[in-house]
Amino acid sequence: MHDFDAQAQAFSERIEEELRDGRLNFPTALDVSLRIKRLADNPASTLEQIAAVVRAEPVLSAKAVRMANAVSMNPYGGQVTNVGDAVQRIGLAALRCLAFSVAAEQLAQDHRSRSMRIIASGLWMHSVDVSAWAWAIARQLKGVNPDTAMLAGMMIDIGQFFLLARAADYPALEGDMDRFAELVSTWNEPIGRAVLEVFQLPEAILDAFQYEDPYGGSWPPADLGDIVFVASLAAETPNPFENLLGIKRRPELLDTTTAGIEKEKLAQLLESARTERQQVLAAVCG
Numbered sequence: 001m002h003d004f005d006a007q008a009q010a011f012s013e014r015i016e017e018e019l020r021d022g023r024l025n026f027p028t029a030l031d032v033s034l035r036i037k038r039l040a041d042n043p044a045s046t047l048e049q050i051a052a053v054v055r056a057e058p059v060l061s062a063k064a065v066r067m068a069n070a071v072s073m074n075p076y077g078g079q080v081t082n083v084g085d086a087v088q089r090i091g092l093a094a095l096r097c098l099a100f101s102v103a104a105e106q107l108a109q110d111h112r113s114r115s116m117r118i119i120a121s122g123l124w125m126h127s128v129d130v131s132a133w134a135w136a137i138a139r140q141l142k143g144v145n146p147d148t149a150m151l152a153g154m155m156i157d158i159g160q161f162f163l164l165a166r167a168a169d170y171p172a173l174e175g176d177m178d179r180f181a182e183l184v185s186t187w188n189e190p191i192g193r194a195v196l197e198v199f200q201l202p203e204a205i206l207d208a209f210q211y212e213d214p215y216g217g218s219w220p221p222a223d224l225g226d227i228v229f230v231a232s233l234a235a236e237t238p239n240p241f242e243n244l245l246g247i248k249r250r251p252e253l254l255d256t257t258t259a260g261i262e263k264e265k266l267a268q269l270l271e272s273a274r275t276e277r278q279q280v281l282a283a284v285c286g
Contacts, residue, residue: 051087
């Protein structure tokens, strides 16, 4: 227990120092995701330059082609067989989301600790689930760009991913996963905001993460923040840290009125979005 306390203190001091200095040290697995983001933000970049970065990551290449051939993104059935065409078909917003998903999946596999790998894998599955629901719900409601909603949904656990990556340097933390979950919950919000700022995401996405008041109260979901909240509520794969902390999610929350959302109206929306959500899940996880 003494080792846990000492390493927890060192862990917290490191996180606090990086936040204070405004200098977050990203895991190498996120390098490709950041490179794609920077290229996508540069008006002088070409699709071929972006495709070249994607080709350097075999898993990302395969998933980009698979996503481009999903029925929802390829309604006319023309087969996409190369990365360049796939990048053009799915668009830069969806590509950013896919690149982060691949990076997060790699982070989940990097941990030598079995218990940490299980947590990281569960966190990745939860993020992908929220992302897929966000995309599908936005497609149904037509008020928010679905690709933007997908990216925002994928970023919902970004702070927790960062903290998990950092925890690899502090092996004693795995000795008490309940206390580690409490540590993550302490740092999740400030780290999540800092990471989103480093990624220099659009203000619309930054504004979607309202930790204090996550839902605006109107129905149907009126903006990106509301869609991400509903997608998080709908996710069928639980956040493993919430499980450790005893925070109830689905299906418990769906049996009550949450944030003023009527259960029947929520169920109707999710049912209409389910098929498209499954298509995105197959493309990202396949």
